[in-house]
Structures are given as C-alpha cells and as structure tokens.
Amino acid sequence: MANVLVMAESRAGELRKVALEAVTAARQLAEQSGGGEVHAVLAGGSGIGAKAEALAQHGADKVLVLEHDGFALYNPEALTSTLAGLLKSGTYTYGVFSATSHGRDLSPRVAARLGVGLVPDLTGFAVENGAVVGQHPINNAKVIATLALSGSPTLLSVRPAAFTPAPDARALVTEAITSASEPTASRVKVVELKQGNTDKIDLNDAPVIVAGGRGLKTADNFKLCEDLADAFGNAAVGATRAVTDDGWRPHTDQIGQTGRNVSPDLYIAAGISGAIQHLAGMRTSRTIVAINKDKEAPIFKIADYGIIGDALEVLPALTAAVKAAKAS
Ligand SMILES: Cc1cc2nc3c(=O)[nH]c(=O)nc-3n(C[C@H](O)[C@H](O)[C@H](O)COP(=O)(O)OP(=O)(O)OC[C@H]3O[C@@H](n4cnc5c(N)ncnc54)[C@H](O)[C@@H]3O)c2cc1C
Secondary structure, three states, X not given: OOOEEEEEOEEOOEEOHHHHHHHHHHHHHHHHOOOOOEEEEEEXXXXXXXXXXXXXXXXXXXXXXXXXXXXXXXXXXXXXXXXXXXXXXOOOOEEEEEOOHHHHHHHHHHHHHHOOOEEEEEOEEEEEOOEEEEEEEEOOOOEEEEEEOOOOOEEEEEOOOOOOOOOOOOOOOEEEOOOOOOHHHOOOOOOOOOOOOOOOOOOOOOOEEEEEOHHHOOOOOHHHHHHHHHHHOOEEEEEOHHHHHOOOOOHHHEEOOOOEOOOOOEEEEEOOOOOHHHHXXXXXXXXXXXXXXXXXXXXXXXXXXXXXXXXXHHHHHHHHHHHHHHHO
C-alpha cells in the first residue's frame, strides 16, 4: 500500500486540466501499489477551496487546501517548504507533479530540499515488484528511456496530456493546511500573471492543436489555423520556431525542444517540415495529421494521416468539413 501526495496546479483561481491528469496518474500509482490514498494539495488565493470537488471526482481521497492571498500567484519558496514538510512526514511513498513550467520549477526544489531524486516528465509508468518503472522521452523523444525509480519518498512528474483525466468519484474530504513558511516573506515573488490570449484555450489544455509552419508563407495566413481551431471549438494554435523567430506568432506558441511539450488527442501540422527539434515537442500526440506540399517532408514519417497539398487550400477545406460535421 502506498499513499500519494499530488500537487494540483491552479492558475488565476481556476484548476488546470493538468491537475486532473496528475490526480489520475497519482490514483493509478496508488492502485498499482496496493491501494493507498491520494491526497491533493490545492494552493491558491481566497476561494480556491471551492475548486476541490473536481479533484475528488477524479480520485483524490483528500484535498489539502492551502488558501492564502500569498498563493494567489505561483509562490515557489512557500510551496517548496510546505510540500517538503508534507512529504517528510512519512505519510507518503510518492510525490507527483505536473511537468509544466511551474512543475519543472517546483519539483526539483522539493527534491533538493528532501535530498531525494526526481524522475521528470514521465509519459507512462507501471509498478513492478514494488518499484515504479517509468517511461521518460529523451534525445528529442526519439528514444524512450525506461527508468526504475527508487528513494523515499519517490518524486516524479508527468508530462501534460500523457494521462487522460479519468472520473473516479470519491466523497469530497478537505483539510485546511497552512504554509510551512510565511508566504509573503518569500524571496522569489511572482508579481503578475500575464496571459497572452485570455479568451483562448492554453496549448497544454487543448485536446486539439492546429500548428502552422513556414509553409503558411505569411503571418496573416495563420488566420486559417485560427479558423480551423475555432471550428473545433476546443483547439489551440501552435507554431514552429521558424515562425516564432520571424515574429509571425508569439514565442509562447512555439512547440518543440526549446518550446512547449504537447500531447493533444489531435495534432494538425500545416506547412511544417518536421525538424527533429519540432518533433521533440509533439511526437507523443495521439493522432497526427500532416499537411505538406512535399511528399518527402519528414513530418509524414510520424504522421498517422498525411495530406499532400497546399495548406492554404487544405485548411479552409478542413474548416468547412468540421463546421459541416458539427452542424449535421
Ligand atoms: C537548438 C535548436 C532548437 C530548436 N528548437 C525548435 C523548437 O523548439 N521548435 C521548432 O519548431 N523548431 C526548433 N528549431 C528549428 C528547427 O530545426 C526547424 O528549423 C524548424 O522547426 C522549421 O520550421 P518549419 O517546419 O516551420 O519550416 P521549414 O523547415 O522551412 O518547413 C516548411 C515546410 O512547409 C512546406 N510547405 C511550403 N509551402 C507549403 C504550402 N503552401 N502548403 C503546405 N506545405 C508547404 C515545405 O515543404 C516545408 O516542409 C530548433 C533548432 C535548433 C538548432
């Protein structure tokens, strides 16, 4: 039996989809270890406790609510001391984080504070003979390393969208906890959260991504990606580095080795060659559709469906087809 502590990320007072994914991963870990409890830490400003229900609906036996205005924005130092304190208590065998920008900052801080190892960015795992064996993509995701985790507690982070949130309802049990250090006294202060597209779904939360590359020719032609994303209704627009470097799209849209890691259900790559650095950030997507004029383009090697054609014609046709399918 193993109890699992999981960090449930929120942003601007809302639970993030990655929080439900992390709780689902934590639940799997507990079940595979013989059925321990999953406790989720939910930190945020005033009113964050109201978001606990969704965590219980996805398998959290208890939600530890850390409600303080000092956590309204990401507070790495106070979170580190609080999580390290909880994990040191001996209650938990595992600590689970999301491999998001916050999780990538927070999880090594906690590991260092505890003096234990951390296995980051797992896309899957299984408990074999009492030890966790996890899959971790390396070398631009061309190689999947299989790692046996050890240490007590064992810390790991899960790649966004690698685990699908699975409903597993429990009675909601919450416990108010306090910060192990004064949140307002942190040396690191996040002073503002600036969201580029407040009305758009985040790349890590989107089940569908329409990504464009240099093959779209101009910044204005990204309107075709936006139109297709809008037709789906639950999609975000991504881009290659060639495009963000040219200023056609903001750098926050860049997917790849030096950009965002995404694993949506559906990834549509339009006018993207498929350079290894781009594939590193999206090759774990469930279904990949590539649109390219060049039938030899490397993107077709990893695509589930390939459309050889002009993206400037294919994208509007797909948009019309999605709209028609939704209308029928
Ligand atoms: C250290 C390092 C890190 C990097 N990190 C990243 C990263 O994080 N993310 C990333 O994306 N890149 C990254 N790169 C850059 C990467 O190597 C590629 O240069 C980049 O991904 C290419 O972008 P692209 O596919 O848009 O452009 P191109 O390689 O120029 O490809 C354009 C494609 O569009 C096709 N095309 C042209 N016209 C049309 C049309 N009308 N319809 C359909 N298809 C058309 C072409 O056949 C071609 O395949 C990195 C590079 C380095 C060195």
